[in-house]
Amino acid sequence: MSAELRPKIIGARVRRVEDPRLLTGGGAFADDLGTPGALHVAFRRSDHPHARIVGIDCAAARAMPGIRAIFTGEDLDGLVKPILATSRMRNYHPTPIPVLARGKVRYVGEPVVAILGESRYLAEDALEAMEIAYEPLGDVVDPEQAALPGAPLLHEAAGSNILVSREFSRGDVDLVMAEAFVRVGGRFRFHRKTPVAMENRTYVAEYDRGRNFLTLTSSTQVPGIVRDALVALLDMPGHSVRVVAQDVGGGFGGKTSLYPEEVLVCALARKLKTNVRWTSDRLEDLISTSQAFDEIIDAELALARDGTILALAADVTGDVGAYSIYPWTAGIEPVQVVSFLPGPYRIDTYRGRVRAVATSKPPMGPYRGVGRPVSTFVIERLIDMAARRLAIDPVALRRHNFVSGDDFPYKVVTGLVWDHSSFREGLDEACRAIGYDALRSEQRRAREAGRWFGIGIASYAELTGIGSRISAAPGMPINTGTETASIRIDSTGTVTASFGITSTGQGLETTLSQVVAQTLGVRIEDVRIIQGDSSAVAHSTGSYASRSTVLAGGAATLAARAVREKVLRAAAHILEAPLEDLDAADGAIFVVGTDRSITFRDLARAVYSEMGRLPKDTREELEATKVYDPYFGTTSSATHIVTLDIDPETYKIRLHRYLVGEDCGRVVNPLIVEGQVHGGVAQGIGAALHEEVVFDASGQILTASLADYTIPAAGDIPPIEVVHIEAEAPSTIGGYRGMGEGGTIGAPAAIANAISDALAPLGIEITELPVTPERLFQLVRQAQAKAAKEQGSS
């Protein structure tokens, strides 16, 4: 078989290997694990936003049927340490997160008491019998108020509610601004979101008392991080702690952090020498899973008459909630906003200031896109505002300012580096695919007919597959830059490829099988992927930051290559052919240009089982373990284009067309890439139009059910067209770029631009997301009142 005739597995629309089990009820999600005799935890959570705990009376609860133990924060002393997210960042105050509240509570939903019952029902029944007395402390709800000197403090030891502050600066921004031809800007607001994976967080700790061995089955995205943290917090040897994430029902970042409940079930399983489990209900998910994207951004952009960007300035206040989350810290989201704000544009003069302010709300953590949905919303709005002022087409203004051609590799003022990327090509291709010029004609006709019809564009760049040069969160003392693959051919000739990285539902088992099968020369069905198991390899973190295909795919390629070399060496002996004449594909090794071949099965038997087939000192184990570190990481980029109509009666927004032109490098499986783009865009649509976590002035959460926090349903999502642009291969192994988050990064900006475009005749610029019908109604009313007043006075 010649190289051209060989089946191509990488790049093919291969059906997912996970699906047969997931479609027949055979998946293994954490809560599906049977643990006869396990104790079930129910948490009594704080109903106060900020209060001192005066007293806890457990006596009545303890006497209830089926209650086996009750723990408060004090009872955990000596069993488990508080969680602490450290960082080398300057101007950072870490905040210890107690596994159960100690002394005071800092948000509604914080776990205060753990009740262990023989069933979840019994444990929950006893919750009501607990008495907790609180003494309210001052409100710490509005982040701008909380940042003022003299504000009540959430963490006295930090000395301030400002947990992180940072500034990026180059050039004399004020001078350039003062002299610029045009300046656009304003105050932008991106309201708080929550990831809402359909599978609630679930932690099942099994304790083997004979071997002092702890197994945590978790719905986590990061089994490796959790294992390492548990070892430190519980002071156990690492070989006696195993964290497993089998099928995970979506994560989107919400399952990338270490949670108190996760640590608690482990500490208590060990203490009580039994199995302990907890599954969140939806209310608990909505009030205690990490939340996201809560920023106020004052931003301004200065341009020359020809549209050249001269300077950008921004002040960002991030509302990071009650604690600095582990391991990412309170910096992860807001710092990312200022570091990505310059976008894919050439901007030499920039000042970006950020502060992360603690408030009595659930902790902020990573959510799909991290910072960049917000930064893209702001910069892409500024570009469109400038285009309108300068009467330049928004496509042309973007093209004019993109980093392009010889600019690459381009170092952004904030230190990010864009490797060779196709920003312009991506925009052009997206415009061509959607028929941009025709859309503008359609818009003219729609306007003449009195319709509010808008076209929105958003372009962005993101850093994916980040290697060891920088941490995925600023200054974090955890290596997020490598992944490991361990590949073995056993004595029956089948392949097991083991990873610590975990699939959270993105089809990673399939992607990795494709990479391993093609690199080794076997069929997909010959490969079994073990993933999401901290004991599979020496070190791993998990699935986040659009890194899985780049890092685990790279490690898989390296390990598979090494195993293949061993396979070919053994085959050379058996087939009595020179090494360079051998090739492997489709489960067999063959001498190129002849009909001589041997299957992997027969070869494995020869190597392992048939004594004497190979000279003693040439016999090698057919296995290899390799680490991949892409060092810098690579740039992924995309342009989103959306068209929509606003109903002038109901202010409802109807999306018509949605197109994504994206460059994620070499595509391993187009089906999977499209699935990820669809999912990301839908979450971006939710962020733009529907979703908002709302608190009242005292810090009580008002969106604690799926009726109040509404995520997109079937009728809310238009068909999404995806155009792949594989312009220039990046230098990562395999040529992959990450793409799990991009959809969510582009959509809020594109939709905000389309709404502003639809309402341009009224002079409305969208600066606040989500754009609910109520907000839109107010904007239109204000604009009409202003227009009427101006007419009256002229």
Added chain:
Amino acid sequence: MRYTLHVNGQDRSVDLDGDTPLLWVLRDALELKGTKFGCGAGLCGACTVHLDGHAVRSCQTPVSDVGKSAVTTIEGIGETAIGARLQKAWLDVDVVQCGYCQAGQIMSAAELLAQGHVPSDEAITAAMNGNICRCATYTRIRQAIKRAASPSFASAAARK
């Protein structure tokens, strides 16, 4: 209280409170883990099963209400012609992401397909709008439903 339920073609006896939601009877007492818990409040559809062919939210259905109705879950729906067609169409179109909501999606789609014709987009939205998918597999679910409903697919699937 003792209840005998007719689940996926078999009689199964359970002994528990009459107000126990069918979801937990299936998951905990009968070890049928394919039906999922998402909200417990009738707001997400993850727990959808059939009672006599009608899609219901098992988290909102007390076991005492089930009576003699035939309960069908994701573990059993593949035994029906419509269920098998749907599962195949789902594979062909590569609908799934994390898969957590998909048992519920298939159960809702199965009721829709039982009407016996290729559903319109509006009918699909109406039937499926209560089944939330945070991975947003909606576009592909739509495709897969149409594919499973098309007469040519039905006969091709039957031949297999």
